[in-house]
Amino acid sequence: MRLSRLHAPTLKEVPKDAEVVSHQLLVRAGYIRKLAAGIYDFLPLAKRVVRKIETIIREEMDAAGAQEVFLPAVVPAEVWQESGRWFQYGPELLRFKDRKGGDFCLGPTHEEVIVDLVKRDVRSWRSLPLNLYQIQTKFRDEVRPRFGLMRGREFVMKDAYSFDVDDAATNRSYDAMYAAYERIFARCGLQFRAVEADTGSIGGSRSHEFQVLASSGEDAIVSCAQCSYAANVEQAELHLHHEPPPAVAEKAYERVHTPNRRTIAEVTDYLRRPARQFIKTLIVDADDRLFAVLVRGDHELNLIKVKKLLGAQRVDLAHEEQVRTATGAAVGFAGPVGLRGVVGILADNAVRGMTHAVAGANADDHHFVDVTEGRDFQVTRFGDLRLAVEGDPCPRCGGELKSFRGIEVGHVFFLGTKYSDAMKCTYLDESGVERPMVMGCYGIGVTRTMAAAIEQNHDADGIVWPLAIAPYRVIVLPLQMNVPDVVQAAEKLYADLQAAGVEVLLDDRDERAGVKFKDADLLGIPLRVAIGGRGLKDGVVELKPRRSSEVQQVPLADIARRVAEWTE
RNA sequence: CGGGGCGUAGCGCAGCCUGGUAGCGCACUUGCUUCGGGAGCAAGGUGUCGGAGGUUCAAAUCCUCUCGCCCCGACCA
Numbered sequence: 001m002r003l004s005r006l007h008a009p010t011l012k013e014v015p016k017d018a019e020v021v022s023h024q025l026l027v028r029a030g031y032i033r034k035l036a037a038g039i040y041d042f043l044p045l046a047k048r049v050v051r052k053i054e055t056i057i058r059e060e061m062d063a064a065g066a067q068e069v070f071l072p073a074v075v076p077a078e079v080w081q082e083s084g085r086w087f088q089y090g091p092e093l094l095r096f097k098d099r100k101g102g103d104f105c106l107g108p109t110h111e112e113v114i115v116d117l118v119k120r121d122v123r124s125w126r127s128l129p130l131n132l133y134q135i136q137t138k139f140r141d142e143v144r145p146r147f148g149l150m151r152g153r154e155f156v157m158k159d160a161y162s163f164d165v166d167d168a169a170t171n172r173s174y175d176a177m178y179a180a181y182e183r184i185f186a187r188c189g190l191q192f193r194a195v196e197a198d199t200g201s202i203g204g205s206r207s208h209e210f211q212v213l214a215s216s217g218e219d220a221i222v223s224c225a226q227c228s229y230a231a232n233v234e235q236a237e238l239h240l241h242h243e244p245p246p247a248v249a250e251k252a253y254e255r256v257h258t259p260n261r262r263t264i265a266e267v268t269d270y271l272r273r274p275a276r277q278f279i280k281t282l283i284v285d286a287d288d289r290l291f292a293v294l295v296r297g298d299h300e301l302n303l304i305k306v307k308k309l310l311g312a313q314r315v316d317l318a319h320e321e322q323v324r325t326a327t328g329a330a331v332g333f334a335g336p337v338g339l340r341g342v343v344g345i346l347a348d349n350a351v352r353g354m355t356h357a358v359a360g361a362n363a364d365d366h367h368f369v370d371v372t373e374g375r376d377f378q379v380t381r382f383g384d385l386r387l388a389v390e391g392d393p394c395p396r397c398g399g400e401l402k403s404f405r406g407i408e409v410g411h412v413f414f415l416g417t418k419y420s421d422a423m424k425c426t427y428l429d430e431s432g433v434e435r436p437m438v439m440g441c442y443g444i445g446v447t448r449t450m451a452a453a454i455e456q457n458h459d460a461d462g463i464v465w466p467l468a469i470a471p472y473r474v475i476v477l478p479l480q481m482n483v484p485d486v487v488q489a490a491e492k493l494y495a496d497l498q499a500a501g502v503e504v505l506l507d508d509r510d511e512r513a514g515v516k517f518k519d520a521d522l523l524g525i526p527l528r529v530a531i532g533g534r535g536l537k538d539g540v541v542e543l544k545p546r547r548s549s550e551v552q553q554v555p556l557a558d559i560a561r562r563v564a565e566w567t568e
Numbered sequence: 569c570g571g572g573g574c575g576u577a578g579c580g581c582a583g584c585c586u587g588g589u590a591g592c593g594c595a596c597u598u599g600c601u602u603c604g605g606g607a608g609c610a611a612g613g614u615g616u617c618g619g620a621g622g623u624u625c626a627a628a629u630c631c632u633c634u635c636g637c638c639c640c641g642a643c644c645a
Binding site for chain 2: 009010011012013014015016017019034036037143144146262263264280281282283300301316317318319320323331332333334360461477479480481482483511512513514515516517518519521522530532533534535542
């Protein structure tokens, strides 16, 4: 492709509405344009990257035994009513009516549609397992679309659904998808981790997220330095490796005045005690019953774990009024000592045996100091209730956990029979008994993967594409368009590379060398060949990988072969 | 959903407070010079000042409503 013809309008200035680097670079390098909040045009270069990611996905999904289908984006309400989600899903589901007044939605995910399809025609155990996937545009009317392609409203997703006779068979389908995902992201040239994730409200038993490692990632994950364990911080279990000794208190607790100091930071500053000596007391609403939950001051509460411990349907932090009802004080002054307004007091394991701790006094502008667990208050139930942090012990091997930031680009999920039960998707087993199919679902955010690749691979000059998903692999720069030898050599190389099947861009624009270098870097093309009058006199051209800073001088006669080798 | 901010040329912005008939940089067109890391000079085109209504002799500017976009927050203790 000639750059003079390519529709890739590059910008010198950073667009003002772009916050994250992938968004900035995609706009600046002429890959995307915004049409509306969270809705983007994909220009030719972006389309090529998306297609490359899709091709890798297709090859690996097909190799894993899945079959590609294409389901409608516009979905009639009936199937969503059948599963019950028409009423459960919030405003993220974009609903609308057709001309006859019938209800429809734009599919944010396709469990209903796929189950509807499978249950019609699959009746026998002989037809299972079955794994169907599609690559398609999804729409989720996000509360707050942001970060460009990272959290758009319209995006391209690969979604797959497996149907099996039982849990064991589903686990095999799951394992096959897990392995396929590892190959897909490895082939895309990305650094990633598969992490254990929360199974959430769907109630499945297994779930892994595929996280592309990037410091700008929205998700916090921990991974063991010694073994292969990795998990989302929300999911990471924290086992108690040794029982702390019972608390031995020296001092009695006393009440101190802490005017208007509500947060841990404010109080630790004011009292000059470290955060780890603080007992944070959170009031939570679990199915309309109020509980106090205690975690150490330097730890963070994990509501998901609280929900599991209580076996509750719903757990939220309490509202301001509820906090006042429970503690008799404003938010920020709750503490376990003398707390009456709650059904029970739960505490994270790290709170066990704490002495000389600081806690809220359940009175405005007051805290207690030198509080001791067991003596000054009784915990109803201890458990693992906090987010994991760097340095926590690995639940598998006891090694040290390291923390990372990640971008979730894929998710594999053991679904079970939630949808097949609700929508009566059943088969007849060998003995003629009707059973629900057991399902798994497997998603990859295709357009998000493109953005994540940039978040992980960029520098001050622009994008640095991994070879496998670059829109073109080579860019040829004739540095002086007014020197016939330079233009000729560039044209010949361009033609030779095309003939050899190498995806190549030729910057044939009548621009100065500086402009061409800047644009080549911005676009992120993995290999650059610069042809200039100076080098040509000595019969050489320059070869420079985008990722490295060293320039190789290559004889003109060898350049086509060298490039072809490099890009293989 | 709550709070804040911004809509002026393709892009980035100034002008608004203190009303007087719209400007800067980049980009774009033409010419000359330049030619290995976003060139210089000259000439040129570009706007319903987001939309509607109001106040006024006069509105980008003041007022009201509305639409769009961005950021922060959604109880982080």
